[in-house]
Amino acid sequence: MSEMPEATQNAIELKDISVTFKNSGQELHAVDHVDVQIKRGDIYGIIGYSGAGKSTLVRVINLLQRPTEGTVTVNGEEIQNLPAAGLRQARKKVGMIFQHFNLMKSRTVLGNVEYPLLSQKISKRDRIDRAQELLKLVGLEEYADTYPSKLSGGQKQRVAIARALASNPEILISDEATSALDPKTTKSILELLKKLNDDLGLTIVLITHEMQVIKSICHNVAVMDAGRIIERGPVAKVFTDPQAPLTNDFVETSTNVKDAIERITSTIDIEGFNDDQELMYFNFIGNSTQQGIVSQFSQQYKVDVNILFANIDQIDGQNVGYMIAVITGNLEVFNDAIRQLKGEGVKARILNGKATKGVEV
Numbered sequence: 001m002s003e004m005p006e007a008t009q010n011a012i013e014l015k016d017i018s019v020t021f022k023n024s025g026q027e028l029h030a031v032d033h034v035d036v037q038i039k040r041g042d043i044y045g046i047i048g049y050s051g052a053g054k055s056t057l058v059r060v061i062n063l064l065q066r067p068t069e070g071t072v073t074v075n076g077e078e079i080q081n082l083p084a085a086g087l088r089q090a091r092k093k094v095g096m097i098f099q100h101f102n103l104m105k106s107r108t109v110l111g112n113v114e115y116p117l118l119s120q121k122i123s124k125r126d127r128i129d130r131a132q133e134l135l136k137l138v139g140l141e142e143y144a145d146t147y148p149s150k151l152s153g154g155q156k157q158r159v160a161i162a163r164a165l166a167s168n169p170e171i172l173i174s175d176e177a178t179s180a181l182d183p184k185t186t187k188s189i190l191e192l193l194k195k196l197n198d199d200l201g202l203t204i205v206l207i208t209h210e211m212q213v214i215k216s217i218c219h220n221v222a223v224m225d226a227g228r229i230i231e232r233g234p235v236a237k238v239f240t241d242p243q244a245p246l247t248n249d250f251v252e253t254s255t256n257v258k259d260a261i262e263r264i265t266s267t268i269d270i271e272g273f274n275d276d277q278e279l280m281y282f283n284f285i286g287n288s289t290q291q292g293i294v295s296q297f298s299q300q301y302k303v304d305v306n307i308l309f310a311n312i313d314q315i316d317g318q319n320v321g322y323m324i325a326v327i328t329g330n331l332e333v334f335n336d337a338i339r340q341l342k343g344e345g346v347k348a349r350i351l352n353g354k355a356t357k358g359v360e361v
């Protein structure tokens with residue numbers, strides 16, 4: 001099969017996008033010169049704290065928000081200068097789901113799903129068949145006649161997903177769609193999104209403030225802060241080798257490392273450490289294991305390791321390990337050990353929170 005031309009490989013291309021709001025005379029740069037390219041069939045996560053500009057940026061994709069600057073290309077077509085009818089057509093190719101579902105209370109589940117089809121020239125029978133087919137796809141065929149108030153949060157989000165798929169979109173934008181759900185329901189909704197990506201080839205753009213969500217289903221991720229993208233790349237790469245402090249913060253929160261560091265540094269008497277002791281954090285990928293590191297320290301270098309926290313994660317099929325430990329031993333020998341581990345892709349950091357005793361990390 002010949003390769004697709006470059007332009008059509010991308011479902012979404014946002015070029016030099018800025019969105020500036022004017023609030024009582026003050027300019028707010030909600031999105032500030034952002035470039036994003038999202039490949040067809042990708043699940044692309046955008047993570048950032050509240051106010052980072054994530055929602056504003058994704059609303060630009062279907063021009064619910066017109067950018068102050070920049071160009072928006074969807075499926076190879078620049079959409080800003082389209083006439084109204086063309087823009088309506090282009091918008092149908094982009095479905096959206098939200099944190100609060102936005103279902104119509106007065107309509108049944110079926111009524112909600114068939115709503116976007118009312119404006120299409122299809123028979124009532126076909127419309128109902130299509131809505132029922134979509135309900136089956138999201139596992140809610142038994143609930144066609146139920147009203148939204150009788151549904152759980154997860155079921156409501158499934159209805160919203162079915163409704164978003166009614167006009168056969170190629171892109172689905174999920175704006176914090178799991179933020180109001182408990183962890184188990186979140187998992188089932190993310191599994192459904194993954195299935196839709198696999199089965200329908202749907203391109204998914206997913207906004208969240210939780211790295212756990214990104215880790216569960218995204219292939220690529222962009223980290224947003226104050227209207228800018230500060231880091232981006234494949235999830236496995238960003239997770240294992242975060243560059244920006246904010247990215248590191250998201251990663252350490254989602255792996256429970258942040259909690260563990262706070263708990264340990266607030267309960268352990270670091271001031272009372274001997275000169276040959278350090279509190280250290282290790283992060284390792286792939287072949288290195290916690291056991292391997294500990295035995296290398298203790299057998300090869302005769303340095304003692306007292307593990308206070310350890311966790312292992314699977315990201316894109318790779319093992320990623322995290323360990324916090326008190327290390328006791330001769331400083332020179334200790335530095336040799338750290339140098340060797342570094343050569344093997346293990347990252348080390350001192351957590352003492354004060355001047356170290358000369359350990360080179």
Ligand SMILES: Nc1ncnc2c1ncn2[C@@H]1O[C@H](COP(=O)(O)OP(=O)(O)OP(=O)(O)O)[C@@H](O)[C@H]1O
Binds near residue numbers: 028050
């Ligand atoms: N229509 C608007 N008018 C004025 N300011 C706005 C408007 N929409 C968003 N903003 C401001 O733009 C900034 C970015 O908001 P945005 O909603 O895009 O952030 P976010 O990262 O999605 O955060 P959240 O998850 O809280 O929505 C915020 O300071 C917000 O107050």
